[in-house]
Amino acid sequence: MFNRVLIITGCLIALCLSGCAAPRRQGIPVVSDQLLRLKPYSNEELIARISDANAVADTLRADTAMSIQSSWADQDKPFKCSGKLAVSVPGKLRLACTVPFGGTMMDITADGEQFYLYLPKEGIVYTGYQGDYLHSAGIPYNLTPDVILTALLPQPMEALIAGKTIYYEYIGETFILYIVRSYGMQSYLEEKLTLDALTMRITQREIFSRDGIKVLDITVSEFVTGDDNKAFPKKMRVYHYMTQLQLEFVFQKVSMNIDLNDALFTFTKPEHVKEVRVQ
């Protein structure tokens, strides 16, 4: 009898948490005391389990095959290339797409404040503030560095949930974690993590705005593990709803938490290259 109550209560909570909102809106999860009783772990245990299963880096260096597509940039076909990638907290990025003959065909730098989208074969560099959405000025690749950084450098769990409320539920073999931020009298679902309940590996991150709009959807698969047995995904798909930007990465030669020279995140405009400032 007690089990039935638990199951029914769990179902009701799950419905409240995930099912009531419009497709791209997530309402604030409704929580009752029952939920607390359903928790198999304390918050500390949960954080520890997730942290132990998923690699989080301050720096990341990898080779990658990459696909970029955005309808806002009038791309009717994805752009694909092989590339070299370096990222570092806080907010530094270097991503170079290379080609079989010659060197780089696209080079993105974010130094923590400014971005530089350099197209060496065009002799042009687009610059702007790092968080700006690059859907203007005729930029052929609608890549917003902060979107890439958010996908590639998730915060450690402790930092992610600091000062926030977390709720979770099981759906089959999936474990879903809701991270709710409060400000003033209001709360909103900030991030929803989907994990494999067995391995506690994060397979999907959905990030929301304050008004409940889904901003970013990051899906990962095919994990590799390091010496510490923490998993890092070989494949990553990122969808940014506002710009309809879809990125796909397949990572190789991944190195994490290594020293990366700051020069790597500094762009120096070559002579004669045209600069276009994105407003």
Added chain:
Amino acid sequence: MKKLVYIFALSIMMSALSYCQTEQDVIVEEPAATAMADTEKDALLARLEETRQTVVSLEARFQQTKVVMPFSEKEYATGSFRYKAPDKSTWSFSGSEKTTVLIKGNRGFIINDTLAQVQIFEIDTNSRFDFIMAGLARPISAFFTDFDVVVFQDTDTAPYRFHLTPKNDDLKAIVSSFDIMFDPQSLLPQSFKLIEASGDITVMFFDEVRLNEPLDDAVFEYKVPPTYEVIDYR
């Protein structure tokens, strides 16, 4: 996107190249030498053109070293090159990412078996580099339209080095310099070094050259596998 063609332009430029005698994978430093006089240069160009016209087919191995700035890491690739007059060529890269570039007339294909993808492009879509795309189909002097060219030869047995620098700012924004080394005996190019405005460096050497041996047209035939993604930039 059309300027992707630039990349392939460089490849076809190299279709004029042939071989080298040594295995080198480092960036070559050019020796100091005296520039060839214009009359001597013109005579050399005429001899190169005579040689070019004798090339019916050419097969070679190549070794490429590439330095991608700002990562400053050397990347190595090897592969095979095939050319058949007047306008067919293939570059097959082996290594972690298997890529073939196929050129037939004005049409180019980049076949990436690792990504299961084919990109199709039209060479004429970027007229500035048409002369390069033409490769052996045009006189070597056609390469020089937009470049200042200085020719060096250290000794009588040293390769001829054609040092190209862009004439106009548009091209300077893309290429810093381009060097082609011609073997003094065969008068066929044996290596090249490209320095792009970005700082990227590409060096390629050729060896195991087979000249004017039968080369089946089937080498240049390609059918896109049904499972491959096709990106048509034409």
